[in-house]
Amino acid sequence: MAVELKKKNILIIGLLAVALVYLVQLFNLQILDQEYKITASNNAFRYDVQYPARGLVLDRNGEMLVANETSYDIMITPIEVKEFDTLDLCKIFGLEIEEVKTKLKEYRKNRRKIGYQSFPFVKQVPAQQYAHFHEKSWKFPGFTSISRTIRSYPFNAGGNLLGYITETDTAFLRRNPDYKMGDYIGRTGIEQSYEHILKGQKGYNIFLRDVHNQVKSSFSDGKYDKPAVPGKTIISSIDANLQQYGELLMQNKVGSLVAIEPSTGEILTLVSSPGIDVSKLAAINKHYKEISSDPYKPMFNRATMSPYPPGSVFKLVNALVALEEGLIEPGTSNSCYGGYNVGRGMGCHAHPSPVDLTESIMMSCNTYYAIVFRQIIDNPKYSSVREGFERWRELVMSFGFGQKLGSDLPSEQAGSMPSSQTYDKIHGKDRWRSLSILSLSIGQGEIGTTPLHLANLAATLANRGYYYTPHLIKGSPDTLINPQYTQRNYTLVDTSHFHKVIDGMFKAVNSPPGSGATARIAAVPGLDICGKTGTSQNPHGKDHSVFICFAPRDNPKIAVAAYIENAGFGATWAAPIASLLIEKYLNGEISREYLQEYVTNGNLMQNVPIKKQ
């Protein structure tokens, strides 16, 4: 027993020895050592936050889209403010004297709560005023300046894509405790999607103060300072020149123009018109009223947020579904005499008859698709209309319709895709037939797709059966790309069927005059553009003009969707715009000056009904 007791005591002695060593070290740190010693009052150190420069945004060719500019914030540390010449300060910054006085009064009222904190007093001061202030700063105790970077936009393109930065608001701070009052965050577009890459890391410099609260020196020669880490540069997939050209083509029109590189899913151009000028982005607060009162809503990104009926371009999808289901083959012909006359019927324009699959696309025959669509829905393979419809819906959704594609555009919307329940609600449970939903055959009715969906459809056709999720960023060693952007998404339609539809698209553009082809205006010799027009009826006035296409036919480099609101036939506006964009991208120059002039001079704004706010 004695031995055990001794062992217990040895353990206790060991414990006491450790405690003693720790106490000695604490005594050393807290009382003897001056390096770690700071006076017990709170104010021996002053931490000056160092804001990092935000990352830059380049276009795919290295063109600078978003850069930084220095501006200055004048900070106030209320507890250090002493008597000063208020008038002089107001003169420097052009402030109202009353405004300054009320501010100071408020600080005095809350001085307990504020303690040693600093606040921005005047924000984003131009360099000249800053220099003026700097000269006289000794006259204004408690006022200091810190440099901040604000955004500048050297290249005038892509206002709706880039997004902007603003100061954090209280609601945001509550959700994101990592941010502090006064930090900038990215809103919308690339600034928001890639905030984590662009923002960088804040640092600080530590200064010592003496008993009179004057900043004396840098603490330990800056040994404990933490430098700010600048944000990383993002290489965007946007082609700045093409984006700019696209914006030129879309001027004075309402709608969208989207171009994707099919082999990667990279978005080359994404125009939503009318858009926002980059010159307004840097100081968005000043322009806020003007922007929000604009009836055309320039901040609203139509290309990703607006669901429209796709119109006749959707016939391509129905043709592919029918091919996959084995209901038609290229040689399948149907007659058309000015329309489909079963049930409520459906009109068609004048064209030669009968048409096979290729011609049905080339001439955009409604009757052909009314017949094909009814075959799909009433397919005897399935026991009911409901089942036939569900199968159709499954195949269509595999193209990405009716859901978010998962792009890095924060505003992306899913569009709409009717389900059996939708029709149960309209017609009563199972009281609907293929005829009741016939408008889906030509891309009308309950379906809503965004222009991004349509551009993605063009890319899927170009790839003969798969697409990469559209995205705005090119990967680089610094900024790794989301791995899902490098995965092929296959549709449920077999890849062997795509060329049959593409034949029709090729002929729609490249047929001789008098053949009835709908998109001859889009043809450019040597570029082998394949396209499909659409004319989308809508309850808000004149038809929307739609066109999707890709080029060249083999090994396609670009896929485009153009959607112009209330502009009439697809061939009238959308087709020329998309065609010019492709020519610009592939050839670098425009051979059809007259067409370019026609498009840029066109003003379709008055066609668009304005909703009263």
Place this chain on the structure above:
Amino acid sequence: MIAGQEYRKLDWSLVIAYLALTVIGWVNIFSAVYDQEHATIFDLSQRYGMQFIWMLTSYAIAFAILFLVNPKIYSTLSGFIYGFSLLLLAGVIFLGIEVNGSNSWFQIGPVRFQPAELSKIATTVALASLLSKYGFNLKSPRGIITTALVILTPVLLIIMQKETGSALVYSAFIFMLYREGLSGWYLAVGMLAIVLFLVTMGISSFAAVIVLTAIMTIVRGVTGKYPLRHFLFLLFFVPAMIYSPKLGELPFLEGIDDIHPTWWLAVVLMPALFYHFYKLFKAKMARMWHLTLVFFASLMLIFSVQFFFENVLQPHQKARIENLLGINVDLHGAGYNVHQSKIAIGSGGFMGKGFLKGTQTKFNFVPEQSTDFIFCTIGEEWGFAGSAMLISLYLFLIIKILNSAEKQKDNFNRIYGYSLASVIFMHFLINIGMTIGLMPVIGIPLPFVSYGGSSLWSFTIFLFIFIRLDLDRRK
């Protein structure tokens, strides 16, 4: 389960020390994460709000252990408890989520839970049950191997979760084993190994060999009949060893200047070793054989440390040890935490800056301020006085547990008590040691004080099982 008046006989001093520690913890967590934007005290989005919940639930658990659970089940079910904890430890490697680079957390809804915390209790229960078994002999090879297996299995599983810090805590059981009959030599050899490791890392293997020889000579001298001879040996041989590489400069040895300096050391050491072996075989003393064994094992340790350091340790662990030893101090990298932590504690002075007045705290300079570095907040805001008080509180708790464990009639209870004290001590040693720069940064919590549900719950269970076991002795 406790009837009538018996609860009055509870060891209330332990309960009060426990309550005091949890309250101190909460107050400092509040201070560490406090800012004016979240001024309500029980805001559940903030850590102090969550910790308040953890505290209340811990008290409920403590109550249940004291009054509802039959204390017999711990020894009866020890095998089951241990097995279950191993299952959890293995499961978390595959099913756990990754937090700060280690796979040691289960996530169930919003709650995260670290099985490594609970497995300390399970291992303790298993050891207490094993060692108190009738006929168990800790000194037999069979006894040592089973004991080692019980301790090392969870350690291995925890290392596989990349939680080396938590695994290190299991070395605490050596104190309990020492009390239960393990020779003090094991403790001494363990410490020797640590010293040699640090010298090898901090200076060089060359210096470590000299230190080893010196220590061996002292032990040999102190325990033998001729202390003076050994003292003289030290006096002449240590300088000789230090300057041994100069041998290479001698004219007739000039050809062999390319070898590692340690070889010159061997040249000097050889005669002494021959002398030692001569004596050894003549005298045939078991004690000397042990010493010789330890000497050669230590040499092996020294030369494998470099290898170990280069090939086994993760970069961040290497950096932390290097930083502790003052090698390669990178104030913005691995040394950053410790420096900021020392500034925070050092700035506290004698009386501290006062509640909520810590500047280092406000600006988040010390990372993990509410968990592993909570002692910083205490040091900064309550000063030397507050830090010393907290240390005293731990001393009280540990010594009280040791004393009360020693008095247990039941072996199971005693072994449990010693294990509990040892584990609390180990956490105390490492956690406070790292914040004041005496230990490498190893992320383990300060018992009862650090933020975190897993840690608070398991230490509560750990302690209150002992308080309940102790009650049986008192009534």
